[in-house]
Amino acid sequence: MSRKTAPSSASRGLPRRAADAREWLGGIRFSGFTAIMLGLVVLGVAVLSPTVATYVEQRQKIAAMQESVQVTKDEIAALERERERWKDPAYITTQARERLYYVKPGEVRFLVIDDLEEAETPQDPKPVSSEVEEKSSDWTGSLLRSVVGAGTAETAMEITIGVPDDPAVTETPAR
Structure with missing residues (x-):
């Protein structure tokens, strides 16, 4: 029993990879069992894909809520620290002095209105144009x-204001 061999890829003019792929595909047998298994895989993917998508979506929501809970816990901790600081009489005194400008009896508090750094002070602006100049006025x-x-x-006018279209509205000259 002699077996016929297919001509080599070099003799047909095909690249070696294409010939190997063709030989591999030619070796696959398509049977009824293969069709059933392929159909079950496709059916399984179709049935499970919405479930997997729901699972991923719910995991994302859980992660977002856990992050929100952590942020809230951090805010609560900061507020509790602030509450503890307000229990200290020295802190209360400091806040009253800084925020409300309270002073102890006998003390004098000075408020510095123009307390800008020298670098932050506005320099003399250049004139906008040669025609526009500031004019001093005697207000x-x-x-x-x-x-x-x-x-x-x-002559002065006495005006009584009332409801529009009301005959009570009069304008009479006062002398």
């Missing part, structure tokens, strides 16, 4: 002229 003189002018006016 006290303007105020005095306005008050005197209003007080010495010959």
Whole structure:
């Protein structure tokens, strides 16, 4: 019994890998059992994929909630430390001095309004343009002229304010 061998890949002009793949695929037998097993694998993947997706989603939610619980525990611990500090009379005194500017009897507290560092102090700004300049004005003189002018006016108007479209609204000159 002599067996026929397939011509080599070099004689057919195919690369060696393609020939090896073809030989390997040619050796696979497709039977009914293989079809049933392949169908069961596909069915199993189709049935289990939603369950696996739900499992992964729930694990992510659990991890997020655990992180939230840890953050809350940290906040509670910080608040408890703050509460313990408020039980100390020296801390209360310090906070009253700093926040509310309380002083002990006989003490004098000075508030420094312009306490910027020298580097942070604004420098003299350059003029915006050569045409725009700041003009000094005598606002006290303007105020005095306005008050005197209003007080010495010959005619003044008395205005009674009421509901619109109301005949009670009158404008009568006062003398």
